Amino acid sequence: MLRPMASFFVVYNMVTTEVIAVFENTSDELLELFENFCDLFRNATLHSEVQFPCSASSNNFARQIQRRFKDTIINAKYGGHTEAVRRLLGQLPISAQSYSGSPYLDLSLFSYDDKWVSVMERPKTCGDHPIRFYARDSGLLKFEIQAGLLGRPINHTVRRLVAFTFHPFEPFAISVQRTNAEYVVNFHMRHCCT
Known part of the structure; x- marks a missing residue:
C-alpha cells in the first residue's frame, strides 16, 4: 500500500504576522x-x-x-x-459558509438520518424516501423533506446527489439534486394548514 504524502497545517496570527504552530496532517494534538x-x-x-x-x-x-x-x-x-x-x-x-447554523439541523432538537442530510452543506446521496425529522424530546414526526421531483419515476441505476442549504433561522431550505447532467432545484417551505 502506498503511503499518502504528508501535508501540514499552519496556525498563523494575521495581526502579529507570526506563525503560532505547525501540525502534520496526522497530528493527534491538532x-x-x-x-x-x-x-x-x-x-x-x-x-x-x-x-x-x-x-x-x-x-x-x-x-x-x-x-x-x-x-x-x-x-x-x-x-x-x-x-x-x-x-x-x-x-x-x-x-x-459550508456549515449550516439552522435550528432544523440541531441534533439536540431533531433526530434525522445524517446519511441523507447534515450540517455540512455538501452533496450527499439522494434517498428514495422523504427525509424525516423527529422531535428529540417526544420522538414525534415534526416534518419531512422530499428532494427531487414528486411523481416522477426514480431511475435506480443512476447515482443521484443532493445538496441542501438551510436558512439560518426561518423554516426554509433549498435542495439541488443532480442526476447525470440534469439538475432539479426545490424550495422547501413550512406547510401550515389554516
Missing part, C-alpha cells in the same frame, strides 16, 4: 483541538445574535456521529488510527 473546539475552526461570527451550533464540540449527538465515523475508519480494511486522524483533519480548512 485532532484533539479540532474535536474539542471545532466551532472555533468554522464559525467566523460566534457572537452573532442567531447562533445554533451543532458540532462535535457542542452537541452530544453530533459527537456520537463523529465518534462512529472515526471508529468506522479505524476498524476498516486499510484503516487504523493514523488514517482516521488523516481523514478527520482532511476536513480542514473549513469554509464558514
Whole structure:
C-alpha cells in the first residue's frame, strides 16, 4: 500500500504576522483541538445574535456521529488510527459558509438520518424516501423533506446527489439534486394548514 504524502497545517496570527504552530496532517494534538473546539475552526461570527451550533464540540449527538465515523475508519480494511486522524483533519480548512447554523439541523432538537442530510452543506446521496425529522424530546414526526421531483419515476441505476442549504433561522431550505447532467432545484417551505 502506498503511503499518502504528508501535508501540514499552519496556525498563523494575521495581526502579529507570526506563525503560532505547525501540525502534520496526522497530528493527534491538532485532532484533539479540532474535536474539542471545532466551532472555533468554522464559525467566523460566534457572537452573532442567531447562533445554533451543532458540532462535535457542542452537541452530544453530533459527537456520537463523529465518534462512529472515526471508529468506522479505524476498524476498516486499510484503516487504523493514523488514517482516521488523516481523514478527520482532511476536513480542514473549513469554509464558514459550508456549515449550516439552522435550528432544523440541531441534533439536540431533531433526530434525522445524517446519511441523507447534515450540517455540512455538501452533496450527499439522494434517498428514495422523504427525509424525516423527529422531535428529540417526544420522538414525534415534526416534518419531512422530499428532494427531487414528486411523481416522477426514480431511475435506480443512476447515482443521484443532493445538496441542501438551510436558512439560518426561518423554516426554509433549498435542495439541488443532480442526476447525470440534469439538475432539479426545490424550495422547501413550512406547510401550515389554516
